[in-house]
Amino acid sequence: xxxxxxxxxxxxxxxxxxxxxxxxxxxxxxxxxxxxxxxxxxxxxxxxxxxxxxxxxxxxxxxxxxxxxxxxxxxxxxxxxxxxxxxxxxxxxxxxxxxxxxxxxxxxxxxxxxxxxxxxxxxxxxxxxxxxxxxxxxxxxxxxxxxxxxxxxxxxxxxxxxxxxxxxxxxxxxxxxxxxxxxxxxxxxxxxxxxxxxxxxxxxxxxxxxxxxxxxxxxxxxxxxxxxxxxxxxxxxxxxxxxxxxxxxxxxxxxxxxxxxxxxxxxxxxxxxxxxxxxxxxxxxxxxxxxxxxxxxxxxxxxxxxxxxxxxxxxxxxxxxxxxxxxxxxxxxxxx
Amino acid sequence: xxxxxxxxxxxxxxxxxxxxxxxxxxxxxxxxxxxxxxxxxxxxxxxxxxxxxxxxxxxxxxxxxxxxxxxxxxxxxxxxxxxxxxxxxxxxxxxxxxxxxxxxxxxxxxxxxxxxxxxxxxxxxxxxxxxxxxxxxxxxxxxxxxxxxxxxxxxxxxxxxxxxxxxxxxxxxxxxxxxxxxxxxxxxxxxxxxxxxxxxxxxxxxxxxxxxxxxxxxxxxxxxxxxxxxxxxxxxxxxxxxxxxxxxxxxxxxxxxxxxxxxxxxxxxxxxxxxxxxxxxxxxxxxxxxxxxxxxxxxxxxxxxxxxxxxxxxxxxxxxxxxxxxxx
Numbered sequence: 001x002x003x004x005x006x007x008x009x010x011x012x013x014x015x016x017x018x019x020x021x022x023x024x025x026x027x028x029x030x031x032x033x034x035x036x037x038x039x040x041x042x043x044x045x046x047x048x049x050x051x052x053x054x055x056x057x058x059x060x061x062x063x064x065x066x067x068x069x070x071x072x073x074x075x076x077x078x079x080x081x082x083x084x085x086x087x088x089x090x091x092x093x094x095x096x097x098x099x100x101x102x103x104x105x106x107x108x109x110x111x112x113x114x115x116x117x118x119x120x121x122x123x124x125x126x127x128x129x130x131x132x133x134x135x136x137x138x139x140x141x142x143x144x145x146x147x148x149x150x151x152x153x154x155x156x157x158x159x160x161x162x163x164x165x166x167x168x169x170x171x172x173x174x175x176x177x178x179x180x181x182x183x184x185x186x187x188x189x190x191x192x193x194x195x196x197x198x199x200x201x202x203x204x205x206x207x208x209x210x211x212x213x214x215x216x217x218x219x220x221x222x223x224x225x226x227x228x229x230x231x232x233x234x235x236x237x238x239x240x241x242x243x244x245x246x247x248x249x250x251x252x253x254x255x256x257x258x259x260x261x262x263x264x265x266x267x268x269x270x271x272x273x274x275x276x277x278x279x280x281x282x283x284x285x286x287x288x289x290x291x292x293x294x295x296x297x298x299x300x301x302x303x304x305x306x307x308x309x310x311x312x313x314x315x316x317x318x319x320x321x322x323x324x325x326x327x328x329x330x331x332x333x334x335x336x
Numbered sequence: 337x338x339x340x341x342x343x344x345x346x347x348x349x350x351x352x353x354x355x356x357x358x359x360x361x362x363x364x365x366x367x368x369x370x371x372x373x374x375x376x377x378x379x380x381x382x383x384x385x386x387x388x389x390x391x392x393x394x395x396x397x398x399x400x401x402x403x404x405x406x407x408x409x410x411x412x413x414x415x416x417x418x419x420x421x422x423x424x425x426x427x428x429x430x431x432x433x434x435x436x437x438x439x440x441x442x443x444x445x446x447x448x449x450x451x452x453x454x455x456x457x458x459x460x461x462x463x464x465x466x467x468x469x470x471x472x473x474x475x476x477x478x479x480x481x482x483x484x485x486x487x488x489x490x491x492x493x494x495x496x497x498x499x500x501x502x503x504x505x506x507x508x509x510x511x512x513x514x515x516x517x518x519x520x521x522x523x524x525x526x527x528x529x530x531x532x533x534x535x536x537x538x539x540x541x542x543x544x545x546x547x548x549x550x551x552x553x554x555x556x557x558x559x560x561x562x563x564x565x566x567x568x569x570x571x572x573x574x575x576x577x578x579x580x581x582x583x584x585x586x587x588x589x590x591x592x593x594x595x596x597x598x599x600x601x602x603x604x605x606x607x608x609x610x611x612x613x614x615x616x617x618x619x620x621x622x623x624x625x626x627x628x629x630x631x632x633x634x635x636x637x638x639x640x641x642x643x644x645x646x647x648x649x650x651x652x653x654x655x656x657x658x659x660x661x662x663x664x
Contacts, residue, residue, distance in 0.1 A: 044525045045496075155613050156382075185381040186552050190596045190609035212525045219598040219607060244600050258530035259600065260555030264579030275527060278497060329600045333583075 002056060002089065002174065003032045006065035009051055009232075024285070025051040027232040028065065030308070035173060036204040038221025040240065042214055042255065043229035044279055050178055052229070053210045057176045058086030090167035094179040096159035100151040106162055107132065107147040113169040135165040138203075139195060157188035164195065174206040175199070181216060193219050214256060218244060228252045231289045234308050238316025248314050248323035251275075251290045257328045266330035273328060288321070296322055341544045342411035342431075342513055344370035344393070349406035351388050351397055353617060360617045362388045362401065364570040367645065370514075372411070375540055375547040377557030377578065379593070380567035381614045387437065389567070390516050390550045394428050395419055410514060429460055433507030435500075437518040437550075442503060443491040449502055450487035453509065460510055468509060475505045478542075479535050497528035501535065508543065515540075518550045533559045554597065558582055566590050569615045569626030571642075576651035586653045589627045625656065633657035 009026040025048045033039045033056075041049040054060035055067060058074075067074045069085040077085075093099045100109060110132045118128050133143035139161040151159055160180065167175055177196060181189040197220055199205050209220045217226060218240050226243040228236040228251065236249040247253050250273055257272035275293035288294070291301040300321055310316070312323040346368045352359040363385040370376050380386040391397050393408055395416045408416040413431050416424075428434070436442040444452055450469070457468045473483030479501045491499060500520060507515055520536065521529040537560050540547050549561060557564050558578060565575035566589065574587040585591045592610040599607065612630035620626055628638040637656050645654040653659075 044527060157613060185614055186554070187381055187593055187596055187610040188613055190598065190607055193598065194609055215598040215600050218600065219604055222604055255526055256600075258526040260530075260533070260553075260559040262555065262558045262582050262594075262597070264558070264582035265594070274530075278495070278528065278531070332599070332602055335602070 001033070001035050001071070002067070002069050004052075004056070004065065004067045005030050007031075007052070007055060007062050007067060008064035009048070009055065009060070009062050024232050026055075026062070029229075029232070029234055031056075031227060031234075033174065033206055033208055033225075035206060036200065037206045038200060038209070038224030039206075039227065040209040040211065040217035040220065040224060041227045041229055042211060042217055044212065044255075046279065047229045048232040049210050049229050053091070053176045053178050053208060056174075056208065057089050057091040058082060059091065087170050088173040090170065090172040090175055092160070092163055092167060092175055092177040092180045095183055096156055096163050097151075097183070099163050100159060102151050105148055105150055106136075106154075109162065110135065110147075110166060110169055113166065117170055131169065135168045136162075138168060138199070139165045140191075141165065155188070156184050157191060160184055160192050161195065164192075164199075168199075168203075172205060174208060176208045176210070177220075178210040179212075180209075182211070182213070189216070190219075196220055212255075214244060214259065228255065233289055233319065234317075235290065235320070236316060236318045237308065238318075242316050244329065246314070246316075246325050247328065248312065248316070248325055249290075249318045249320045250294045250296055253326050253328045254293075259329065261330040264333075266332055268330050269326075269328040271326040271328060273326060288319075296324075298322065340411075341373040341546045342413070343372040344411075344514060344546060344548075345407075345409040346370075346389075346392075347407050347409070349389070349392055349408065350404050351385070351392055351401055352404045354400035354402075355617065357618060359404070360620070361404075362570050362617055363392070365406070366567075366570075366572045367406075368565055368572060368575065370546050370548060371563075372546055373544060374563060375537070375549060375561045376563045376565060377549045377551060377561030378565045378567055379551060379554055379557055381552055383569070383614055383616045384567040385570040386550045386567050387518055390434075390518050390548065392417075393514070393516055393548065394432055394434055395424055396428070426460065429456065429507075429510045429512060431512055431514060433510070433512035433515040435503045435507045435515070435517040435520055437522065443499060445491050448488055448490055449494075453487065453506065456506060456510070462510070472505055472509050475508060475539075476501065478539065479504065480531075495528075496524050497532060500524065500528075500532055504532075504535070504539065508539065508545075513544065514546050514548075516548045516550070519552070520549060521551075521553070521556055529556070530559075536560055554582070554593065566593070569620045571626050571654060572645060572652075573627065573655065574651070574653045580650060586651060586658050587627075587655050588631050588633050588657065592630070625654075627655075631657075635660075 006028045007026050008028055011023040011025055013022055043049050055062050074082055114128045114131055136143040141161050181192050196207050200207050207220055209217050211217055222240045224240055226240045227234050230251045236252045253273035254275045261268045276295055277293050287303050288301040288306055291297045306319045306321050308317050308319045349366045350361055351363040352361050378386045392403055403417050413427055453472050457465050462468050476483035476486050521532050561578050564578040564581045566573050568589050574590045585594055595608050596610050624640050625638040625643055628634045643654045643656045645652045646659050
């Protein structure tokens, strides 16, 4: 279980010659990802979802708030003491081409973390070889043909599987997948998603999926939670199917309305929401962060910031003064 | 200024790349007609030859590649494959606009957009440069940007979506009527993507263009294109009206590709991965069907004979299994 309360992260701009401003990447975010569970962060680029993922994986510090792994608060610990906790959380990056050292064979790539692990747990050399073959089999690769190869001899999909195998070498409890399939060929994407789903079911690894593609988030775990993040604030949070089928925050509705409709197979939603203007981070932070772009804004939205809570008789948490269900997503023609 | 949207006829086009293993075809015997005023979408994975096909429209395939057979006829211009030197340079930009993949990286970081626009004008011998700037400002304004501000900006001052719109402006400002967009929305997020696609559709209609969109994302084609062509391993395996192809795909690859898209509603497990992986230039089979390794309908004939593209009503499909079924 990993939890966060009121996590704040500000990126300080050095040299304010050009009127550079500090960037508020996260403005007090709460989250909880149970053991073996699934969660997805969705939002536009620059919304803070990747920063949050990096904080959870221990790759980034935070300024305020608290992150706790299995009940142990991280902020009180020295970096050395944090390490064994963050070992449980492994990151899968977007680009499998740059995530693997091109001068090392897959065997070498897996050997390094495994020998460390062997020392930590007092296991023998032969265990390393067995385990290397085992993690490769777990991700659907044939150890015999892959171990001796270099990354450039593998396809994008196979490389991403190797990256996942490498993450598994340290027996993680959670995988943080940041846009893990966006650079993979369309016909192979589902294979990687299915693998993550399978690892959840077989090994009980929880998966945090960071993406702008809502449909892939749903595929990983429809029993999980969806966090919609906008300018460093969670604006809607609930079970995946609730948020997708019945979104109440206009920002969530804009994101879902923007998903291409497969004409011929689907019928567009009846009440699509289109933001009034494009994202402009330099705009004032007063009131609701989405107010300027919101087609439904009222006076109150300009002066007061709505907080994430359950109101308005809907099952999910949301940060909107005027939550309203709208039919925004496309439906299959077969259902109409 | 609005001349008739030109038609484009690609016929028997083959593009080969010289490698240590000899000349290998990246695009093989592709025939495709872009009807005047239509938007055609080409969908394919990496290595399918879709970008090479798009570059052929400009006759801009770079060595070690070359167009080894076929023609690309554009109304009012003739066969682009036969154009050389100065003629070819003038055709690019004036007749055919090209919006490059990752427009983010195709602008000069040292010059303002306005300077690059003037360079473009001068290199095409435009005399009325003021008029050109006015036209550019109008186009940018049309796409929801502050034209004057954008022309004064360097690329780092513009967001991804803004750069993409600058790319579209540069492709259209010389009044080209055939426009090729190569992965116009890759690396943009959903809301920006929806914006750009809307702009592509509107500008296409207003200016009377013939548009070709190249993408790996079926959703993009579904949103903008009238016709959909699917490429695999350098071959065009299926083409037809977008709605029909999506609604009832015939080629096993098209079927697999559509089934591999996770959906927002319905049974999650309906989405099924396509087994195997797409071929590269080196692994494309030299004879027989390019898709047979991953195909559930594979027959003996697929190993030896490359299926011909057969026209059936509004649809063209290159598959032995489909042809056999329909003649049975």
